[in-house]
Amino acid sequence: MKLDSKVPSGPLETKWERHKFDVKLVNPANKRKFKVIVVGSGLAGGSAAATLAELGYEVDCFCFQDSPRRAHSIAAQGGINAAKNYQNDGDSVYRLFYDTIKGGDFRSREANVYRLAQVSENIIDQCVAQGVPFAREYGGHLANRSFGGAQVSRTFYARGQTGQQLLLGAYSALSQQIGRGQVKMHTRTEMLDVVLVDGKARGIVVRDLVSGKIESHSAHAVILATGGYSPVFFLSTNAVNCNVTATYRAYKKGAAFANPCYTQIHPTCIPVSGDHQSKLTLMSESLRNDGRIWVPKAGDDKRAAKDIPEDQRDYYLERKYPSFGNLAPRDIASRSAKEACDAGLGVGDSKRGVYLDFADSINRLGEQAISQRYGNLFHMYQKITGENPYQSPMRIYPAPHYTMGGLWVDYNLMSTIPGLFVLGEANFSDHGANRLGASALMQGLADGYFVIPYTIGQYFASEFLPLVGTDHEEFKKAEGDVTDNLQRLLNVNGSRSSMSIHRELGTLMFDKCGMARNEEGLKDTLKKIPEIRDEFWNNVKVPGDSQCFNQALEQAARVADFLEFAELLCRDALARDESCGGHFREEHQTEDGEAKRNDEDFAHVAAWEYQGEDKEPVRHVEPLEFENVKLSTRSYK
Template identity: 70%
Template structure:
């Protein structure tokens, strides 16, 4: 089994990126326009990368499945973006941000990448302010900061509860500026179906125009995937309905390695599922745990009105188990504990899959006005969705799939093992290790897009002869034919079950067997069930309509078909990783107190999987993680 080379520059950690930038190859400014770069996805990573590459002079083509690049799901991020500016003068530094991120990720990320992320974090804030992002400000006119989970300093910049929206609109505006200049050609409502690989090198993509159904081919000197995460493998998640694994999965099937797919983040404070028809789960900001107390009744199946349950019959389980962090333990712990009490039959609400988040004490202590100022918009949103008023009765919350740390494997230059294929943002296996800290996803997406990829892609392109990109080669014809055949197959099955029914079934299976807690038996069961569901899908799915116009059932069918293949790889990864770390909790591997038990001797590596055929176990490649700067320790939040 060959080890993967991440091409991490040598030298001391804090000099690596500076030195690397100083020594990588450059493309002559006069030649840049001769290079074609394809960017798929227009979220924070894709949008910022496309805009920056175009500013540098490259010829950029940008694709997104939404009707406008402004709608990518980065837009839904609420809380904020971290940066080690140390504006509050509370002792923050690049090193602290680096260390917090490594620790938060449960020591399963690459030191060099994380350090670089912390290093460029400050530039992101500068850039966004210059673009007109209206970050929250103090009366003096300077930027305000707040604190977030997993950190002891205030380093989170925010724009009310819509930080992601404002940052994305910043990147989008930069992108549209380049569209106007003609240096970016935009292809909205266009979905990538295939990656075209010629002699082991990524040379272009095959797309479907979602309005006309036309299958088109696009050649390039480099392909950048910025297509987000795969949390919708669980069907119900906080992700947008359109979020999918298709682009990275199809690249994976062409040879790109899939790294750590089992690292998925479950967010503890979401509005619980309330019916079979449910299409998505809504996140309620983590900040609510500052004032809300989490509890369930001590007695199982206690169906009394929460206000009728006396204090001594309530179990404030987070405060009981983690006296020092209390309700503010990291996301993975809060989520897992909620599941545990629900599994004991102590869950509340009509489904028994919820816990209370109670503001009664905070109301008594601070008054309604103060709470309204802090959480008014969240309370309103909760009431809009559930019809229940959190000032009068406790909120009901339950964890939901939220973010995926795994993704395509990339080296230090953000290039996958396929030369010419770059992967950025949530789509790569990322800098977050086994668990991501709050307010770090926005940071990583923009770091990759604005400040890292634009340099590193030049290093690759400098070695590629410009102007050679053409779709006039057999590989494109083949990929196009394959994409068309797949669509025809989906349209001709005309079975009895809808695409959503399959997605729901897969999602529930993954949630139960490969969600917040996993064990060998469940994972093995999942493998055989996925196989069955996939087989039935290809015999019994009903995709109405035609392939030659706007057909949303067909779009979903293609995506669900990919989830049905991808899910297997995710389960294989979870099965092989015989340890618990961050978002990956194996019930067999826990401390006597029920905490995640890492196995640094055997699993301190990135698991990068090579595709080996549908339904076949993928081939494992390892990238060992060397920690030179930090000391591996068990996380402790007691």
């Protein structure tokens, strides 16, 4: 397998401009002869489906929820970055590019990131035109805030529901095309396989979740925009139905999976309260502006937080990072919390939590000021935990949040399977080893609105292939495999729910392959995952049959894929023998506990190629060349 990034030559600033000119065009009359399948209806999928339909392509869009508006992009809170420089504070395309490359710990492709920064401006224009109600100043112009450690205010936001508003914008554009008949929307339909004919993606096999019917759909190209895989850790900030199935099954059909070990753990989430828990709720990072993080110095301190005197508290972030203090970056804050809890200093019943204390701020600024800033978050915290954060400190703990890894794509967003494109969180492209806040929404929309509409034309214009009928043997074979796989799940007839096994897997993964990883732990995990997988295939219970709406079957099929994918994640984490961004290998840290990169050996993308069941996948490498930025070490002392 050759990983050809197809990055255009020439100066960084003009690569995309020239590429847009160089790509072949499909004439308008011919566009309607091309059929495109879009799997996923979030920011990336929804915007791609709408835009391609608008151009005249015939689009089939699929989502497993009951409506395209439910995709998990909707849950993003903070905002979306764009290099508009409306604040006149020195922002520029280059600065956004540089911040993103640096934030990603120099593990992303320069050309892709630069393009992302370039189109960021168009995204805001587009969304405003769609009627997205961004926050505004009294003068009527758009408001911005700073976010995620950037030194400029470039984040556009719509209260704490930016993702929702952007998704509804994309959904409205998609709805218009559905109304025109240019997009055929398939809700409650889950993709279970990609179909290749002569090595090219020519369609997909899906299951109609209501009737249970297995169906094939053929097209000239297939776009996957199926999001990330954080629920491999079971508990995460993701929606409970987020899954790796689409991308993992594409991987099994030959699409290389890049950097699966790049996962982001968000430091401020409400901790696990018991083994009933199904998901973790994010509390905005902004809380760290006024909250102080601490744990008791004594491990078995049973006193209530406010009864513990000042000198018996360890404000560990302030102690370790005097200049950044409680505002240390996400990965560092997360790891420090884990260290404190590992040392037995954790708080709460589960002992996996640290205090985020607002007492000082309330004393200094008054309860009213704090309530104005964080009232809704305090309210949400109280609703979930039943505790009043004005009186006792919040308890927080890190939680898996975003996955930078994903299917490998070239500059055109095409995977290693010709005709299979991957957009948004599902691909690996723009965030390197760590994503900056407010960049995920930007990337999803950039891919869908402004990149794929150009690059897919290049593919169509250069490879004109007639549509393959769904009666083709490859479709029949894929349908057979999918049906067999579901039947296999139903046949196990054991005694455990797939959820309990998923939880077991997730606990192991979070423990050994979460915030901090080491060789021994990873090797051990690589041994344990197959055991859990065996347990699953011998003891899972999936009631009912496959001919009806059967949520237990859907869940079990997703868990089955997580059980295989988890191994790939650990394998990648083991092979990447360095620390970078969200991937922290304990063996590679500076004396101060900072991530220590090894640019000599690992300034590359690792993309895994599936070799078949029970065979080790092959690790391919795409070297990353930095022509415009200088690799440096991040420091937050």
